[in-house]
Amino acid sequence: MDNNAVITIRNLIKRFPMGNDFFTALKSVNLTLNTGEFTGLVGPSGSGKTTLLNIIGGLDSATEGSVSVLSHSMDNTSHNERALLRRKHMGFIFQSYNLLPVYTVYENVELPLILNKVSPLERQKKVDQAIEWVGLTDKKNSRPATLSGGQCQRTAIARAIVHQPDLVLADEPTANLDAENSHHIMKILVNLNKEISTSFVFATHDEKIMGYLKRIIHLEDGMINKDEKFERTK
Numbered sequence: 001m002d003n004n005a006v007i008t009i010r011n012l013i014k015r016f017p018m019g020n021d022f023f024t025a026l027k028s029v030n031l032t033l034n035t036g037e038f039t040g041l042v043g044p045s046g047s048g049k050t051t052l053l054n055i056i057g058g059l060d061s062a063t064e065g066s067v068s069v070l071s072h073s074m075d076n077t078s079h080n081e082r083a084l085l086r087r088k089h090m091g092f093i094f095q096s097y098n099l100l101p102v103y104t105v106y107e108n109v110e111l112p113l114i115l116n117k118v119s120p121l122e123r124q125k126k127v128d129q130a131i132e133w134v135g136l137t138d139k140k141n142s143r144p145a146t147l148s149g150g151q152c153q154r155t156a157i158a159r160a161i162v163h164q165p166d167l168v169l170a171d172e173p174t175a176n177l178d179a180e181n182s183h184h185i186m187k188i189l190v191n192l193n194k195e196i197s198t199s200f201v202f203a204t205h206d207e208k209i210m211g212y213l214k215r216i217i218h219l220e221d222g223m224i225n226k227d228e229k230f231e232r233t234k
C-alpha cells in the first residue's frame with residue numbers, strides 16, 4: 001500500500017436494501033488519495049457522492065471491497081473505533097452547517113477539543129486561532145441564529161479544523177450560499193489546505209467550486225468515469 005495514501009479504496013460496492021430487492025449506489029469504486037490533496041467528488045445528484053463520502057468518514061460501511069482511511073482499515077471496525085478515528089483525525093462540513101443553536105460561535109468551535117479532552121488553556125489558543133482563520137473573531141460570542149449563512153459555514157469550518165485533523169470531508173459545503181460567500185469559503189479552505197496540510201475531500205455539484213479543486217473525480221451512476229488533476233496557482 002502507498003505510504004502517502006490518506007484513503008485507499010479497492011473494489012468498493014455499496015448496496016442499499018429496497019423492499020425485497022436492493023439498489024446498488026456504488027459499483028466497484030477504486031481510488032487512492034494522497035496526503036494534502038484537495039479533491040472533489042463531482043457528479044449529478046444521485047451519482048453516489050454522499051454515499052462515498054459517508055463510507056470514507058466511517059458514517060456508513062461498504063457492502064463489498066476494502067476501504068482504508070488514515071492507515072486504518074474501515075472493514076470490520078467497530079462503531080467505537082470509527083467514532084474515535086473521526087473525533088481525533090477527521091473534520092466534517094455539511095451543507096446545513098449542523099451548528100448547535102444554543103452555543104455561541106466560540107462554544108461550537110470548542111466542542112471537538114472538549115471531546116478530545118484538550119486542556120482549557122490549549123483549547124482557548126486553538127479556538128481563537130481557528131476563529132481568526134475563518135475571519136469571525138468579532139462574532140465569536142454570537143449565536144448561529146444571528147449569523148448569515150456564510151458566517152454559519154465559516155463557523156462550521158473552524159469547528160472542522162480546530163483540532164488540526166488529517167482529513168476534512170465536506171458534503172456540498174456551498175450549496176446554501178450565494179456566489180460571493182461560496183468563493184470566500186473556498187478561498188479560506190484553499191489557505192487552510194496550504195497552512196495545516198490537511199487533506200480535503202468535497203462532494204459537490206457546484207460549478208463555482210470546481211476552479212479551486214486540484215483533483216476532480218467524476219462520479220456517474222455509482223462509478224468513477226474520469227479522474228483529473230490540475231495545477232492551481234491561487
Ligand SMILES: Nc1ncnc2c1ncn2[C@@H]1O[C@H](COP(=O)(O)OP(=O)(O)O)[C@@H](O)[C@H]1O
Nearest residue numbers: 016017023025044045046047048049050051052
Ligand atoms: N439509505 C439509502 N437507502 C436507499 N437508497 C439510498 C440511500 N442513500 C442513498 N441512496 C441512493 O443511492 C444513490 C446515490 O445517493 P447519494 O450518494 O446521496 O448521491 P449524491 O450525493 O451524489 O446526490 C441515489 O440513487 C440514492 O437514492
Ligand SMILES: [Mg+2]
Nearest residue numbers: 049050051203
Ligand atoms: Mg449528496
